[in-house]
Amino acid sequence: MKTIPYWLDDFPRPADLPTAPLPERIDVVVVGGGYTGLGAGRTLARNGHSVAVLEQGNIGNGASAMNGGQAGPGVKLAIQEVFKKYGPELGRQVWQATLDSMTLLEETLAEENIDCDYTPNGVIMAACKPSHYQAYAAKTEWMQQNLQYDRFKLVPPEQMHTELGTNIYHGALVDYGTSGLHPAKYLFGLARAAARAGAHICENTRVEKITRHGDGFTLATSRGPVQANAVLLATNGYTTNLVPQIQRGVFTVGSYMIVTEPLPEALQKELVPNNRVIYDSKWFLNYFRLMPDGRMSMGGRNNLSPNLDVGESAQILSARMIEIFPQLKGVPVTHTWTGQLGVTFDLMPHIGREEGVYFAYGYGGHGVALSAYLGKEAAELMTGKISRSPFAEVSHQKPFYYRGNAWFLPLAAAYYRFLDSVS
Numbered sequence: 001m002k003t004i005p006y007w008l009d010d011f012p013r014p015a016d017l018p019t020a021p022l023p024e025r026i027d028v029v030v031v032g033g034g035y036t037g038l039g040a041g042r043t044l045a046r047n048g049h050s051v052a053v054l055e056q057g058n059i060g061n062g063a064s065a066m067n068g069g070q071a072g073p074g075v076k077l078a079i080q081e082v083f084k085k086y087g088p089e090l091g092r093q094v095w096q097a098t099l100d101s102m103t104l105l106e107e108t109l110a111e112e113n114i115d116c117d118y119t120p121n122g123v124i125m126a127a128c129k130p131s132h133y134q135a136y137a138a139k140t141e142w143m144q145q146n147l148q149y150d151r152f153k154l155v156p157p158e159q160m161h162t163e164l165g166t167n168i169y170h171g172a173l174v175d176y177g178t179s180g181l182h183p184a185k186y187l188f189g190l191a192r193a194a195a196r197a198g199a200h201i202c203e204n205t206r207v208e209k210i211t212r213h214g215d216g217f218t219l220a221t222s223r224g225p226v227q228a229n230a231v232l233l234a235t236n237g238y239t240t241n242l243v244p245q246i247q248r249g250v251f252t253v254g255s256y257m258i259v260t261e262p263l264p265e266a267l268q269k270e271l272v273p274n275n276r277v278i279y280d281s282k283w284f285l286n287y288f289r290l291m292p293d294g295r296m297s298m299g300g301r302n303n304l305s306p307n308l309d310v311g312e313s314a315q316i317l318s319a320r321m322i323e324i325f326p327q328l329k330g331v332p333v334t335h336t337w338t339g340q341l342g343v344t345f346d347l348m349p350h351i352g353r354e355e356g357v358y359f360a361y362g363y364g365g366h367g368v369a370l371s372a373y374l375g376k377e378a379a380e381l382m383t384g385k386i387s388r389s390p391f392a393e394v395s396h397q398k399p400f401y402y403r404g405n406a407w408f409l410p411l412a413a414a415y416y417r418f419l420d421s422v423s
């Protein structure tokens with residue numbers, strides 16, 4: 001079993017991906033070469049700004065090459081809760097922005113000719129308990145009434161076999177607005193697009209210190225200093241204390257994945273007949289799907305730590321996979337890996353500015369479509385092209401007890417396990 005992300009094994013960093021020498025001086029430095037950073041870099045370069053995207057590893061070092069490849073609207077916090085917390089006006093703007101992020105994704109793939117096995121077949125949200133199915137039914141009605149969203153379809157328990165080859169779920173909700181993609185192909189395509197637009201992509205360049213002075217910033221990097229007029233931190237689940245006030249608003253959670261070897265075509269059809277992506281209704285949810293080459297993938301966690309052993313997590317995820325699909329007993333697992341999510345205390349993504357440095361982060365497992373969109377919005381806010389974004393307006397919780405050490409993760413995990421047992 002390989003302990004590298006399947007996506008990068010299947011589609012490694014292309015040898016001809018453009019890289020640039022580190023500039024001495026530039027308009028904007030973007031720190032982090034995932035979807036957020038590259039989305040921002042592409043936008044800034046297209047708008048005529050000189051920009052360098054500094055990535056501490058190679059492109060593909062972060063979550064953007066390691067995720068489940070489920071791209072859909074919405075944020076981690078349930079949209080009904082967004083309405084309750086921030087009011088219907090801001091709530092509607094947040095929802096619309098997440099729809100716009102899907103449009104941006106599809107436009108980018110088309111404009112930049114990115115082939116990333118994009119499958120707009122929808123997502124199955126599978127109900128683990130009868131009460132979860134009832135909540136899906138209520139949500140469908142709420143979405144119609146409040147957002148005129150009509151892309152949800154309820155799948156009653158007796159029809160579940162039309163969607164999944166398992167009988168463990170109590171019905172489901174399909175959202176036709178969600179798609180599957182190959183995360184690494186999308187990421188490298190986005191990197192090429194940003195470079196084509198004129199962004200300098202500087203790999204193996206770790207930003208070690210950011211110093212603000214009168215007319216800009218000096219960044220100390222592992223490859224020497226850079227002067228910039230503006231800086232955007234796009235480090236999400238890999239955020240450190242470069243700017244402590246920025247780190248205080250986000251913490252890191254691990255997510256774990258496995259894939260099997262390719263399945264016979266008949267078995268693929270039996271397990272996921274409509275080739276949709278899937279996640280279930282638990283707090284500690286599992287997400288799974290067929291890969292473009294017919295493997296089954298299974299992701300999730302039963303702990304929030306980013307430091308679990310990937311061999312052990314493979315055993316836990318394999319057991320869960322067989323619980324869902326007993327047909328997969330004995331099918332070899334070929335890859336196991338982990339990546340880091342950026343989660344905020346209010347479960348909302350945020351754009352902001354601290355000590356003069358901009359940031360965009362906090363997708364909490366909903367970043368495949370949203371992150372490049374927030375990168376674009378942050379870039380346009382920085383340069384005055386737009387004057388507002390809902391993600392810059394939602395209040396941003398930074399509790400006094402968090403200074404970069406997420407000591408509370410085991411407590412939060414115990415709480416979520418409790419919720420899973422009672423709700």
Ligand SMILES: Cc1cc2nc3c(=O)[nH]c(=O)nc-3n(C[C@H](O)[C@H](O)[C@H](O)COP(=O)(O)OP(=O)(O)OC[C@H]3O[C@@H](n4cnc5c(N)ncnc54)[C@H](O)[C@@H]3O)c2cc1C
Nearest residue numbers: 032034035036056062063064067068070207339366367368
């Ligand atoms: C296993 C897993 C499964 C997931 N599944 C899904 C899914 O199915 N659907 C979904 O919507 N979301 C999913 N996500 C979340 C999604 O992948 C992220 O929200 C998204 O990739 C965030 O992109 P990003 O560019 O903000 O961060 P990243 O892609 O993590 O990029 C941050 C980059 O910053 C770099 N960096 C950090 N510090 C420095 C520094 N000092 N100097 C230079 N570079 C630095 C890191 O090396 C890293 O490459 C998943 C995440 C994981 C880990």
